[in-house]
Amino acid sequence: MTILKPKPNTRNRDASKEVILVAATEEFAEKGLQGARVDQIAERAGVNKRMLYYYFGQKDDLFLAVLERTYEKIRDEEQTLNLVEVEPVEAIRRLISFTWNYYLQNPEFIPLLNSENLHKAVHLKESKKIRSLHSPFVSMLEEVLERGRQQGVFRSDADPVQLYITIASLSYFYLSNKHTLSTIFARDLLSQRARADRLSHMTDVVLGYLIQA
Amino acid sequence: MTILKPKPNTRNRDASKEVILVAATEEFAEKGLQGARVDQIAERAGVNKRMLYYYFGQKDDLFLAVLERTYEKIRDEEQTLNLVEVEPVEAIRRLISFTWNYYLQNPEFIPLLNSENLHKAVHLKESKKIRSLHSPFVSMLEEVLERGRQQGVFRSDADPVQLYITIASLSYFYLSNKHTLSTIFARDLLSQRARADRLSHMTDVVLGYLIQA
Amino acid sequence: MTILKPKPNTRNRDASKEVILVAATEEFAEKGLQGARVDQIAERAGVNKRMLYYYFGQKDDLFLAVLERTYEKIRDEEQTLNLVEVEPVEAIRRLISFTWNYYLQNPEFIPLLNSENLHKAVHLKESKKIRSLHSPFVSMLEEVLERGRQQGVFRSDADPVQLYITIASLSYFYLSNKHTLSTIFARDLLSQRARADRLSHMTDVVLGYLIQA
Amino acid sequence: MTILKPKPNTRNRDASKEVILVAATEEFAEKGLQGARVDQIAERAGVNKRMLYYYFGQKDDLFLAVLERTYEKIRDEEQTLNLVEVEPVEAIRRLISFTWNYYLQNPEFIPLLNSENLHKAVHLKESKKIRSLHSPFVSMLEEVLERGRQQGVFRSDADPVQLYITIASLSYFYLSNKHTLSTIFARDLLSQRARADRLSHMTDVVLGYLIQA
DNA sequence: CATGAATGAGGTTTCATTCAT
């Protein structure tokens, strides 16, 4: 008895939705919500423009779907970082490194969030899916900080949410503003060397702050 | 040598340009480069749409003019921070505090830079005016770090550009992403209390990193 | 002679057609021929859109089917009004009252006819079914008028078709134009009181005209 | 000194608006609000499609403008009917005749009102202009009825609003439903003869009702 | 009989830009 494989291409709801979402993610990330063109998304996806509306409704709804997918994806990956059994200092290193590498390897992430912030997060606020999708990082951080504190390694007044935002900031801003920064500093901020330097610096900053004198 | 007669309508000309720039700054900051409407800018400025083209050319040129003004403004204010005679630790506090407050009081700054980065800084790269407009912060930082090092207060391996970017990051990301962050954390990030906490945290982070054990 | 086996799914077939017709009637009445949406009709009917085409062909054909059903329905009801044995004056009262109440209780009737008239009755003209579906009212009226004339009660120059149109007019226009009329007169034309007044007035008008001085 | 004539065609606000309104009136009357095509209106008017939006906003706003113009036009003409010095019976004749002829000579009137009623008069209800634009007919009728009553010619219980609606009904329905009626009766309702017959019949009906036995 | 996916044509609306005065 053979297993029935779902048809590869035509008449396939999930495949069509997926291909549209991928195309939309690219387009929105490159051009922003307003700059993105529905026609372009359809063309990139290789589907009829009408399908976007059939599956996702308005352009804004499609944008929300992209956002939701984007958040789910990073949350999924974050989940895989199990830091419970790792030494506190090493755990912090891994968090920083993960954040940095995730932004580097998923270049759509930053522009999508910037677009959403330009629109005052109106889409996010309407989404029940995302609002409750807290990053597991915060609770991980809390646990790591607590262990570090008990071991007398970490300072005792560090707030996990502030620290989470700080860790994100250090990578995010550097990459989000790479074009203006590199123009003004006339420096390549993304050379292999520069990337290693940045990661090293960020780790120094966070650990310099956290580790007790 | 002939005497240059001042044009009779220089005043009007400058006033018109200024009012247009102010309106354009608001519109671009609120909606982004693509989302901004030429009609809206003209209406906000209370001038005829044709004037925008007369004075600034295309929409992109106007955007560049806005960017240039924006950079000049922050550079001007940065200049006023004279840190030469201030103790190194206090100098760092002031840099952080200035950055934070500047972003808070000039809310157009962040979205404009985000727009420009979405467009890969194409405008900035064409502008001779801005490319050479380095922030005086970097040289200030260099001098402050040196003094701190000589006094045995600061660590010796801190790079001024990395540190500059780090200081900017901590404020910028927090404010740039305030809408998504506050949605996801279900927390008011801009209450008086939250703002004070953030400033304090950022100072701790930077000084915690800089000050030698 | 072969026996015709009833098709096993005739029941389903008829039920489906009926449910579609009901839904289509509502949709066409509410939105007009152009404003009605095929998707909406299918959704209202709870059947797959494809079924509409399967059973009725094009949208226009469906509209014609609705029209035919609509005419048949009113003709059926008109048939039940047996006025042969009723006194002429009372017969006229009943005709007016029936017309008025039919329009009130079948609010789809007026908008459907208005739609068809907007389209110059192209559907009706193609329909063999309806073209010959004369209202029995006209012949009833003829008979009633004749009796009234013979009894010396009614004027002798009344034309039955004119009178039929007149009786329809008085109710039809009032209800068809209720929204504009009530807006302009700032008056509720459909309160219980207003409805009674209208019926009474219409009866007075027709009988005032008919009954010989 | 010559008088400056406004430019005949281009760059002329009023002329453009007028030509658009005329075209829109025709298109809306022929096809209804939904059936009318913005492109068609622009083409009929010989202007760029963009102009419709420039002057009137959305399609619905344009429809309202058409409605307003339509009401103003009939109200203007109604004003010219001065019935104060005319004998009551003759006054009623003139009212009926005016109504009939107005509908005949302004064939856009009926379909436009039908469209508006299909949409539950939503446009009219938003228009401050029209809501207060009462027909002078009602007060004229009131005065005529009063004189007729005092002369002992007219019945004493006739309500002017009911009568106004009745007079309108008799012409309106006949013309509004001419296509379905003529199809079903297989009769030309608009021949010269038929038109004369209808006017004569309507007059008989109204006067038959009004004139005291 | 029945269904959900798919489509092409065309609808309304918007936009940056230019023209005529």
Added chain:
DNA sequence: GATGAATGAAACCTCATTCAT
């Protein structure tokens, strides 16, 4: 310098209809 009218291109979105299963 200044203005309001005008435009073409293109954007978003909708619709009746058909296809593949």
